[in-house]
Every structure is written in C-alpha cells, then in structure tokens.
Amino acid sequence: MLRMLTIAAAIVALAVAGVLAYAATRPDDFRVARTVNIAVPAERIHPLVNDLRRHREWSPWDAKDPGMKRTYSGAASGRGAVYEWDGNSEVGAGRMTIAESTPARIVFDMHFLRPFDSRSTAEIAFKAGAAGTEVTWSIHGPQLFVGKLMSLFFSMDAMIGQEFETGLAKLKRVTEVSS
Numbered sequence: 001m002l003r004m005l006t007i008a009a010a011i012v013a014l015a016v017a018g019v020l021a022y023a024a025t026r027p028d029d030f031r032v033a034r035t036v037n038i039a040v041p042a043e044r045i046h047p048l049v050n051d052l053r054r055h056r057e058w059s060p061w062d063a064k065d066p067g068m069k070r071t072y073s074g075a076a077s078g079r080g081a082v083y084e085w086d087g088n089s090e091v092g093a094g095r096m097t098i099a100e101s102t103p104a105r106i107v108f109d110m111h112f113l114r115p116f117d118s119r120s121t122a123e124i125a126f127k128a129g130a131a132g133t134e135v136t137w138s139i140h141g142p143q144l145f146v147g148k149l150m151s152l153f154f155s156m157d158a159m160i161g162q163e164f165e166t167g168l169a170k171l172k173r174v175t176e177v178s179s
Helices: 002-024 042-050 052-057 145-150 156-177
Strands: 029-038 069-074 081-086 093-101 105-114 118-129 132-142
Touching (some): 042 105, 042 156, 132 156
Antiparallel strands (some): 105 118, 118 132
8 A cells, every 4th residue: 555655646746747848848948928909090099008007097907907006217108117906806006107208109117016926018009001000019038937837737828818809809999989
C-alpha cells in the first residue's frame, strides 16, 4: 500500500513538474487587440478617450462595478492625466496614466495592483477610412510566470478581447448616436 501511494505521489509530482515546465516555455509577452469601424471622424471619438473622466461613458468595466472608487489626478486630459480605481473582484484595482496623446493614438501606462501586480501598455489608435474611423484598442506587456501558467487554462485574448469588443461597441454607439 505504501509503495502504491509513493508511486502515485511521484506520478502527480511529475505531472505538476511537467505542467510548470511547459508553462515556462510560453511567450514572455502578450498582446490583445480588437478593431471596430466607427462612422464618425476621429475628432469626435478622440475626446472620449483622451479625457479619463469620460471613460465611464463607454468603458466595459464600469458596468461591472458601478460602486467602484475612482480618483483622478494630473492633467485634466491628455498626456499626464491619471485615473486610479479600486473595485470588486471583476475590475480589481490599478492606475492608468496617459503617456502619449496625438490625434492618431492615445497610449496608456497601465499598473494593475489587483488581482495581481502587473504592468502593461494599452493603446487606442485612430485611422481615417472611407466609412469613418478605424479604432483599434490593444494592450501588450510582459507575461509573468503566473500569466504563462494561467494561459494554459484560460485564453487572455478571449477574456480581454471580449471586454475590448464590448467597450468598442459602446464607444461606437455613444459617438454615432450623438452625431
């Protein structure tokens, strides 16, 4: 009986070691992006993204925790504007700073504090097209070991991508309805 338990424990230990070793081979960086066409010029969309206080009008995370604590500091909009949030388990906690703002794109430095500490860069880019503006929302950054391990069981692209799709659809509705 003891011998069978020892063999079973060794098999479990090897399986766990195998999963951990395989997770270590996953990419060191991640990137998620989604694009939508919005039938208005970029000048109509840019202010909703450039002013962090206006993100409540289209952000997919605001609906997940209406009681979320929000703090704004720095510039009123554009480069240097800062937004900090502390919410429920669906939105976590963190800090977002606009690092760059041009008519073509807005770049955000993201510092997530909860559910785990991580840093990444998000970007919303605007490209003029025949039918309006092509808006691409992306995020990229280092994929720490915990992220590599989670990627074996959950698709970050599917999880974050779905939120980006929801946010872009809301941004589209807000800007096209008010035109």
